[in-house]
Amino acid sequence: MNPKRKQRLFTILGLVSGLGVAVGLVMYALSQNINLFFTPTQIAKGDAPVAQMIRVGGMVADGTVDRDPQSLRVAFDVTDFDHNVHVTYEGILPDLFREGQGVVVQGRISGDQFFASEVLAKHDENYMPPEVTEALRQSGKLDQIMGAEAK
Amino acid sequence: MFEFQFESLTAFLEMAPHGSYVWPVYLLGLGVLGGLTWANIVQHRRGLRSVKRQIERGEKHES
Amino acid sequence: MRWRWFHQWGSPRWFYERAGRWQLVCGWLSLGLIAVGTIWGLGFAPVDYQQGNSYRIIYLHVPVAFLAQAMYAAMSVSAVVLLVWKMKIADIAMQSIAVMGLAFTALALGSGAVWGKPTWGTYWVWDARLTSMLILAFLYLALIGLRASIRDPDQAGKVCGILVLVGVVNLPIIKYSVEWWNTLHQPASLKLTEKPTMPASMWIPLLINILGYYIVAAYLVLGSMRAILVARERRSSWVRELVRRV
Numbered sequence: 001m002n003p004k005r006k007q008r009l010f011t012i013l014g015l016v017s018g019l020g021v022a023v024g025l026v027m028y029a030l031s032q033n034i035n036l037f038f039t040p041t042q043i044a045k046g047d048a049p050v051a052q053m054i055r056v057g058g059m060v061a062d063g064t065v066d067r068d069p070q071s072l073r074v075a076f077d078v079t080d081f082d083h084n085v086h087v088t089y090e091g092i093l094p095d096l097f098r099e100g101q102g103v104v105v106q107g108r109i110s111g112d113q114f115f116a117s118e119v120l121a122k123h124d125e126n127y128m129p130p131e132v133t134e135a136l137r138q139s140g141k142l143d144q145i146m147g148a149e150a151k
Numbered sequence: 152m153f154e155f156q157f158e159s160l161t162a163f164l165e166m167a168p169h170g171s172y173v174w175p176v177y178l179l180g181l182g183v184l185g186g187l188t189w190a191n192i193v194q195h196r197r198g199l200r201s202v203k204r205q206i207e208r209g210e211k212h213e214s
Numbered sequence: 215m216r217w218r219w220f221h222q223w224g225s226p227r228w229f230y231e232r233a234g235r236w237q238l239v240c241g242w243l244s245l246g247l248i249a250v251g252t253i254w255g256l257g258f259a260p261v262d263y264q265q266g267n268s269y270r271i272i273y274l275h276v277p278v279a280f281l282a283q284a285m286y287a288a289m290s291v292s293a294v295v296l297l298v299w300k301m302k303i304a305d306i307a308m309q310s311i312a313v314m315g316l317a318f319t320a321l322a323l324g325s326g327a328v329w330g331k332p333t334w335g336t337y338w339v340w341d342a343r344l345t346s347m348l349i350l351a352f353l354y355l356a357l358i359g360l361r362a363s364i365r366d367p368d369q370a371g372k373v374c375g376i377l378v379l380v381g382v383v384n385l386p387i388i389k390y391s392v393e394w395w396n397t398l399h400q401p402a403s404l405k406l407t408e409k410p411t412m413p414a415s416m417w418i419p420l421l422i423n424i425l426g427y428y429i430v431a432a433y434l435v436l437g438s439m440r441a442i443l444v445a446r447e448r449r450s451s452w453v454r455e456l457v458r459r460v
Contacts (some may be wrong), residue, residue: 001217007296016379023383027394035395037340057396088407094335096264104339104398120334127269127412129260152415156255163257169268172332176325177252180274182316184430191437198444202457205448 037104043114044083048067050109054084065099065134078103078114089116096121224301227360227452230443233436240433254419262416266444271329273420276404277427279322283385285315285431290382293375303439305371308378309361310438314431316354323347334398342391342397346384353381363376367446 001009027034037057038048048054061077061084068074072091076099077084087105097103102122107115128136157163166173222228255273262269289311296304306390327337338344357374364370392401403411404424410417445451 009294012297012379016382019380020383020386022287023387027387031395034342036339039396089361094333096335101264118336119335120339120398121396123264123333123400125400125411127265127403127416128256128263129274129413129415130263131260132413133263137348153258155429157257158257159381162442164271166267169266172328173256173270174267174270176328177256177363179324180278180321183321185324187314187434188437191434191441195437195441197460198441198448199275199457202444202448202453206454206457210427 004060020137026060040078040085043085043109048109053106053108053117055104055106056087056114057102058085060099060101060103061099062099078105085114086098087114087119089118089119091117091119093119094121095138221273224299226303226443226447226450229303230440230452230456233440237433237436237440240429242435244426244430244433247422248430251419251421251423251426255423259416259419262414265333266269268329268332272326273423275325275329276420277424278318278325279347279443280424281346281427281431282315282319282322283388284428285311285318285435286350286353286378286381286385287433289315290378292380296378297370297375302446303443305367306442307435308357308371309442310435312354312357312374313438314434316351316358318431319347319351319354321352337457338407341397341399341400343388343397344394346388346391349384350388353377353384369375398418 003121013054037055040056040058042048043056048056056078058080060077061079064075064077066075073088074090074093078087079085088105089105089107091092097119102124104120104122105114105116106118106120155163157166160205164174239338252273256270259270259273261267292304292307292311293299296308323344326347330339331337338368357377360377361370361374391397392399404417404420412420444453
């Protein structure tokens with residue numbers, strides 16, 4: 001490689017790595033804004049703005065889903081296994097919504113409640129045929145897999 | 152592993168309850184890939200044809 | 215001598231002829247692979263325990279999303295070759311990949327949106343993964359626009375090459391967005407270094423399709439490069455000779 005080309009190559013590599021560092025720093029500074037949602041622990045610590053539209057993400061805690069039989073109103077807890085957020089919502093839930101499932105809810109904090117205007121289901125990277133899930137459930141291994149995911 | 156997962160062809164096309172999501176995606180994919188292939192062929196032919204015309208014009212000029 | 219394999223790429227005629235042969239092989243091979251992978255995925259792979267049949271969109275979504283990023287990486291290699299060695303064929307590669315890359319990115323975004331509706335409950339959300347993919351689409355679009363707005367091809371190549379390299383920082387952001395920040399998009403199911411998080415009956419057809427889409431992308435880029443080559447070199451003797459022979 002002749003010296004001129006070598007010099008051009010190093011100039012380019014230098015520019016790209018410099019730019020990479022700059023963008024990396026900006027991203028790091030903005031990371032709170034880039035995150036899609038707050039965790040229940042952040043809410044409990046008071047990191048989330050009150051009376052402003054925010055999103056909370058976590059698992060629907062087992063045994064907390066309470067559906068109103070007369071309307072579309074539903075209440076449930078969102079947990080990150082350290083803290084819980086009590087959510088109330090009125091509207092259509094996504095098909096994947098169930099206890100133990102990851103969700104992202106959008107809405108406002110008011111007192112110790114969270115009023116959601118939108119509920120989105122978050123799913124993990126595990127794909128399985130139903131027979132396998134059934135077999136795992138019977139042998140008690142499903143919780144291991146899902147538990148590992150939750151952490 | 153090589154067992155057809157649907158009871159009939161209609162069940163396959165219905166892909167209950169998500170057929171209306173799955174099939175349009177694959178049609179779109181087919182359309183995009185086919186369209187790009189076709190566009191390449193057309194562009195290539197057009198280029199060759201314009202060179203051909205250029206040559207013909209040049210020859211006419213010389214004679 | 216050591217660099218000969220590299221410098222022969224500088225010959226447009228050599229490339230045009232080789233690429234024609236490769237294109238033929240790539241075209242049929244990808245058609246076969248994608249047909250097998252897609253039919254397998256749509257009809258024979260088991261249904262998912264949570265998502266049901268909607269997960270079958272994976273057999274298009276994942277390959278095109280892979281390719282959207284891989285093509286940008288290939289384009290940045292071309293940009294380096296162009297800026298350092300001034301090789302014309304690298305400029306043509308950049309021009310072709312920008313168009314194909316935009317198409318694949320649009321397909322990834324579109325198929326993802328349609329998948330998102332039944333699984334997440336929304337077509338779109340501004341999370342880090344989706345937003346960085348949208349930025350990728352705009353980068354491709356900017357490259358196409360920039361080239362169209364500069365008349366001199368050498369100048370256009372240089373300016374586009376620099377923009378391509380600036381945009382490279384977006385690639386690690388896309389890849390690690392699901393790990394660095396909390397997103398609605400789930401982490402990857404297929405990774406080079408880890409066991410897949412799905413059974414073989416699901417990931418084998420997916421792998422076949424990923425391979426098939428890599429090859430179809432090569433087919434499309436080679437085809438587009440040959441077409442651009444003929445147009446750009448229309449005054450050169452080898453193109454005239456080629457047309458006379460036909």
